[in-house]
Amino acid sequence: MHPSSLYRFQSFLLLIFCFHWGNAKEAGRQGADLGVLRVQVPGFGPDGRLSWELRASEVRSLENEFYEAGNPLLKTYGKSGVLTEAKSSSGVFDLKGGHAFGKEVLFVTGEGFSARGKNWKWWQKSSKGNHRMIFEQGGELSFDMELGDFLLFRDFVEPTGCPDESVEIAKKVPTVAQADFIELMAVTEKSHRFLLEGNVSVAGNELRLSCDKMEVKFEKDSNSSTSDFGEISFITAVGKIEFAQKGRVSYCDVLRMDVAKGEVLLEGSEESPAQVVDEEWGKASGDRIVLEKGKRRARVLRGKAGGRPSLVLPALPDLGFEPKGETP
Numbered sequence: 185m186h187p188s189s190l191y192r193f194q195s196f197l198l199l200i201f202c203f204h205w206g207n208a209k210e211a212g213r214q215g216a217d218l219g220v221l222r223v224q225v226p227g228f229g230p231d232g233r234l235s236w237e238l239r240a241s242e243v244r245s246l247e248n249e250f251y252e253a254g255n256p257l258l259k260t261y262g263k264s265g266v267l268t269e270a271k272s273s274s275g276v277f278d279l280k281g282g283h284a285f286g287k288e289v290l291f292v293t294g295e296g297f298s299a300r301g302k303n304w305k306w307w308q309k310s311s312k313g314n315h316r317m318i319f320e321q322g323g324e325l326s327f328d329m330e331l332g333d334f335l336l337f338r339d340f341v342e343p344t345g346c347p348d349e350s351v352e353i354a355k356k357v358p359t360v361a362q363a364d365f366i367e368l369m370a371v372t373e374k375s376h377r378f379l380l381e382g383n384v385s386v387a388g389n390e391l392r393l394s395c396d397k398m399e400v401k402f403e404k405d406s407n408s409s410t411s412d413f414g415e416i417s418f419i420t421a422v423g424k425i426e427f428a429q430k431g432r433v434s435y436c437d438v439l440r441m442d443v444a445k446g447e448v449l450l451e452g453s454e455e456s457p458a459q460v461v462d463e464e465w466g467k468a469s470g471d472r473i474v475l476e477k478g479k480r481r482a483r484v485l486r487g488k489a490g491g492r493p494s495l496v497l498p499a500l501p502d503l504g505f506e507p508k509g510e511t512p
Contacts, residue, residue, distance in 0.1 A: 219244035223253070227282055227308060235308055236260050236315070238277060251277050258284065258306065260315045267315060267370065268294040270306070282308025292317065292368075296402065296415060297378075298326045301366060313369035313377070323366030325378060327359040327400075327416060359388035361398070376402040384421070390430040395439070396423025417443055425450075432462040434475070446477030 223243045229235035240253035256277070258270040270293075275286035283306065290304040301319025310316045364382030371377050378400040386393040403417035419441040421427075427434040427450075436450035436458035450473040452458035459469045460482045470484035 219252075219254075225279055227279070229308070229314075233263070234261050236282065238279070246276065249278065249280060251279060253277055256284075262370065268292055268317075270317070272304070289322070290319070296328045299366065299368060300324050310369070313371045316367065316369040318368075319366045321364075323363050323380070325361040325366060325368075325380070325400075327361070357389035359386060359391070361386045361400075363398075374403065378402070392428040393421065393426070393439075395421040395425045397421070415443070419443070431464065432460060434461075434473070435459045436473070448475040449473075450475070 219242045221242050223238070223240045225238045226234055227236040227238070237259045238253065239257040239259075240255060242254040244252045244254075246252055253275050254273075256270075256272055256275045258275075260267045260270075270290055272286050272290040273288045275284050275288075275290075277284045285305040287303055289300055289302050292299040299317075299319070301321060301323035303320035305318050305320075307316045308314070361380055361384065363380035363384045365380070367377075367379040369377055380398045380400075382396070384393075384395050384398045386398070398419065398421045400416060401418040402415065419439070421439040421441075423437070425434075425436050425439050427436070427439060427448075434450055436452050437456060438451040440449040440451070441447075442449075450458040450460070452469075452471055454471070457469045457471060458473045459467060460473055460475070461467045462482070468482050468484050470486070472485040474483040474485065475481075476483070
């Protein structure tokens with residue numbers, strides 16, 4: 185069906201919806217403000233494809249063609265199917281404009297992540313991307329991917345016991361992020377972005393990170409067809425960063441985590457150099473420091489500011505030498 189025909193069809197559905205709402209109100213009890221029960225409304229994009237779908241237990245008409253929905257379920261779609269499902273106890277929808285907002289907690293689930301928060305807003309299309317959604321209070325993100333496992337120090341351990349002996353597999357610990365403001369959206373069909381601002385904190389398996397602002401990019405494998413979100417590909421954190429792992433803590437102004445490459449770049453300045461404090465080998469500092477996946481090693485690089493790298497080793501143990509001039 186041609187996109188213009190789909191738009192006309194959508195407008196026709198909205199007219200039917202408004203007609204049924206008027207009949208329900210007229211047929212209701214005197215003094216009762218009844219809405220339409222068990223509503224399902226589709227929304228289409230410029231390409232004529234299904235872009236979103238709203239289901240609600242009840243919908244009431246408001247001014248300026250806005251509608252209040254009870255127990256809304258909002259599904260967003262990409263070319264491969266459902267992108268996200270969002271549920272709340274209530275919300276206000278502009279069905280023609282593809283916009284919604286609400287004060288109560290909104291729960292969102294997607295491939296590889298989940299989110300929740302209050303004072304939420306959603307746009308089918310914006311200047312920043314498609315299906316833009318923000319949380320302005322109590323925002324929380326949970327990623328299925330274990331970022332702590334991404335940089336876990338791995339030492340080879342020779343297996344013991346009988347070959348048939350069962351090995352208990354550790355349960356995955358999700359990575360949870362919280363912030364004052366959270367934004368998520370589809371940038372392209374295969375690329376999605378999460379933005380966190382204000383008192384950002386991230387906690388996971390053997391990992392803790394705090395900063396002022398963080399951006400998380402999700403990329404979908406070009407050969408994949410089962411997921412529209414994919415996995416975390418890159419993380420950028422800015423401002424007063426403290427990055428704690430098992431056995432070491434890092435401090436810097438900017439952190440760039442390249443998941444595909446398996447590296448974390450810590451950036452500082454001449455006034456405030458990046459630092460890595462390790463329980464075993466001491467403290468390293470410099471303009472730029474690289475942490476590598478699966479290795480307890482930090483490479484200190486010379487930065488643009490020209491600052492010299494430094495390494496402070498732990499105090500040497502007492503080797504038993506006597507001070508000069510003294511005899512036992």
